[in-house]
Amino acid sequence: MEQVANLLLSGLSSGSVYALVALGFNVIFKSTGAINFAQGEWVMMGGMVAATSYAAHWPLGLAILCAVLAVVMVALLSERLILRRIKKPTALAVTLMMIAIAICSKSLVMLLLGKNPANLPGFSGSEPVLWFNLRIHPQTFWIVGITCLVMLATHWFFERTVLGRAMRAVAAQPEAAALCGIEPRMAMALSFGLAAGVGALAGTIITPLTLTSFDHGTVLGFKGFSAAMLGGLGSLPGALIGGVALGTLEALAGGLISSHFKDAVAFVALLLTLFLRPTGILGRGAVEKV
Amino acid sequence: MLELASLQAGYGASNVLHGLSLSVNQGAFCTLIGANGAGKSTTMKAIAGLLRPVQGSIEFEGQRIDHLPAAQIVTRGIALVPEGRRVFGPMTVRENLQMGAFTKLYPRSTAGNRQVETRLEFVLETFPRLRERLPQQAATLSGGEQQMLAIGRALMSAPRLLLLDEPSMGLAPLIVLQVFAVLRQLQRSGLTVLVSEQNASVALAHADHGYVIESGRIVLADSAARLHDNDKVREAYLGI
Numbered sequence: 382m383e384q385v386a387n388l389l390l391s392g393l394s395s396g397s398v399y400a401l402v403a404l405g406f407n408v409i410f411k412s413t414g415a416i417n418f419a420q421g422e423w424v425m426m427g428g429m430v431a432a433t434s435y436a437a438h439w440p441l442g443l444a445i446l447c448a449v450l451a452v453v454m455v456a457l458l459s460e461r462l463i464l465r466r467i468k469k470p471t472a473l474a475v476t477l478m479m480i481a482i483a484i485c486s487k488s489l490v491m492l493l494l495g496k497n498p499a500n501l502p503g504f505s506g507s508e509p510v511l512w513f514n515l516r517i518h519p520q521t522f523w524i525v526g527i528t529c530l531v532m533l534a535t536h537w538f539f540e541r542t543v544l545g546r547a548m549r550a551v552a553a554q555p556e557a558a559a560l561c562g563i564e565p566r567m568a569m570a571l572s573f574g575l576a577a578g579v580g581a582l583a584g585t586i587i588t589p590l591t592l593t594s595f596d597h598g599t600v601l602g603f604k605g606f607s608a609a610m611l612g613g614l615g616s617l618p619g620a621l622i623g624g625v626a627l628g629t630l631e632a633l634a635g636g637l638i639s640s641h642f643k644d645a646v647a648f649v650a651l652l653l654t655l656f657l658r659p660t661g662i663l664g665r666g667a668v669e670k671v
Numbered sequence: 672m673l674e675l676a677s678l679q680a681g682y683g684a685s686n687v688l689h690g691l692s693l694s695v696n697q698g699a700f701c702t703l704i705g706a707n708g709a710g711k712s713t714t715m716k717a718i719a720g721l722l723r724p725v726q727g728s729i730e731f732e733g734q735r736i737d738h739l740p741a742a743q744i745v746t747r748g749i750a751l752v753p754e755g756r757r758v759f760g761p762m763t764v765r766e767n768l769q770m771g772a773f774t775k776l777y778p779r780s781t782a783g784n785r786q787v788e789t790r791l792e793f794v795l796e797t798f799p800r801l802r803e804r805l806p807q808q809a810a811t812l813s814g815g816e817q818q819m820l821a822i823g824r825a826l827m828s829a830p831r832l833l834l835l836d837e838p839s840m841g842l843a844p845l846i847v848l849q850v851f852a853v854l855r856q857l858q859r860s861g862l863t864v865l866v867s868e869q870n871a872s873v874a875l876a877h878a879d880h881g882y883v884i885e886s887g888r889i890v891l892a893d894s895a896a897r898l899h900d901n902d903k904v905r906e907a908y909l910g911i
Binding site for chain 2: 543544546547549550553554556557558559560561562563564565
């Protein structure tokens with residue numbers, strides 16, 4: 382019983398991070414129709430930049446801020462210098478470019494920040510909090526709390542602000558949105574900035590629990606993609622549900638069956654989603670009225 | 672007000688417009704009639720900036736606009752109601768209308784906000800039906816209501832020239848008449864209107880001036896009444 386509760390807790394924290402990664406996938410998918418394969422690398426880059434800045438004796442808060450800003454800059458530059466040059470930015474062209482950008486981002490981190498694993502301290506220490514019989518790492522609260530905040534803020538942005546609504550308009554009808562005066566390229570840049578910022582934040586909050594190194598991004602990206610597919614690609618609440626479901630399943634499989642199975646869960650979940658319910662839990666089938 | 676001169680435009684290597692010229696006077700109600708594939712939509716898209724012309728020029732109020740992207744043309748005072756309405760389905764009617772005034776809402780300003788408020792009131796008075804539907808998702812509206820929403824959205828940018836691409840498509844005859852009645856009313860209040868239509872009888876019955884387009888060229892240009900009586904037009908487009 383206690384073991385299961387502990388597993389659920391660890392599933393909740395890794396699941397929250399997957400949810401944030403999935404959120405990044407969904408934001409970019411919604412506005413461009415493309416799969417951003419660099420999302421996982423941006424998460425890793427966030428963790429690495431924060432850890433490096435912290436190791437250079439920067440205060441923790443500043444290191445995190447710097448990491449988020451640096452990754453947003455990288456994403457905006459990639460968009461500006463590479464994607465904007467594609468004559469017709471179709472979903473496939475953008476997706477392929479993102480694979481290239483992912484590889485470059487990974488190599489860039491390796492060359493600039495090294496191959497060694499890097500670490501950050503827990504945001505409020507690492508003394509476990511005792512709750513009934515459970516020993517909870519204080520970082521868990523940070524992870525879950527920040528994830529909830531980011532989800533709420535993103536929801537608010539898309540539903541309540543003019544810019545957020547404009548991005549939804551572009552996602553629904555790109556040509557009609559352009560006729561309304563919404564620059565499609567602006568929406569694209571905005572979605573890349575947003576996805577990168579959220580990704581970098583995810584990278585910094587998980588690093589105290591798992592460490593990070595230049596090669597962590599690919600797996601994280603894959604897990605986030607599975608979570609996004611599971612919840613429904615393009616659906617924001619779907620990212621949260623898919624992420625937490627995947628994290629929990631993974632923790633339970635790792636703890637109750639064997640830790641060898643932990644990483645396989647995401648693959649199995651992805652395959653089952655594709656076979657049984659390709660639109661994901663909350664996804665709606667694409668219906669086009671002509 | 673609007674001047675197209677020997678316009679050539681198309682998709683990829685194939686041109687659809689082969690030197691099309693036409694002009695729309697300020698305050699006029701013009702229609703562009705023609706068969707499927709004659710180049711009506713291409714003309715509309717070229718004016719609105721969705722398609723960059725290969726050759727020729729488009730002048731609006733004395734300034735060339737053929738190099739501008741769609742998002743900038745709307746700020747010049749031209750709004751296009753696209754073929755097939757293209758409302759933002761997952762968004763509410765209110766949000767759809769708000770997006771029509773995007774260039775006034777962003778960057779944010781109090782003056783812009785106030786303009787949008789009065790504009791919204793004007794649009795809702797023009798289409799009272801939309802007022803009842805404000806919180807509803809646009810995708811759940813009927814075809815006629817979606818067309819009203821699409822026109823309302825275009826009006827939100829306070830255009831001086833309103834373009835409509837096949838507004839009658841897929842609508843019941845009674846609704847088509849309502850749409851044209853509203854266009855007439857808007858034109859009387861000072862708006863310049865250019866409608867492309869396959870439904871020539873309705874278009875010629877409501878417009879003042881008409882152009883007939885055939886394989887990317889204007890073959891006839893006259894007052895709507897005279898086009899309506901023209902034998903060639905009657906035979907080819909009115910089926911009489």
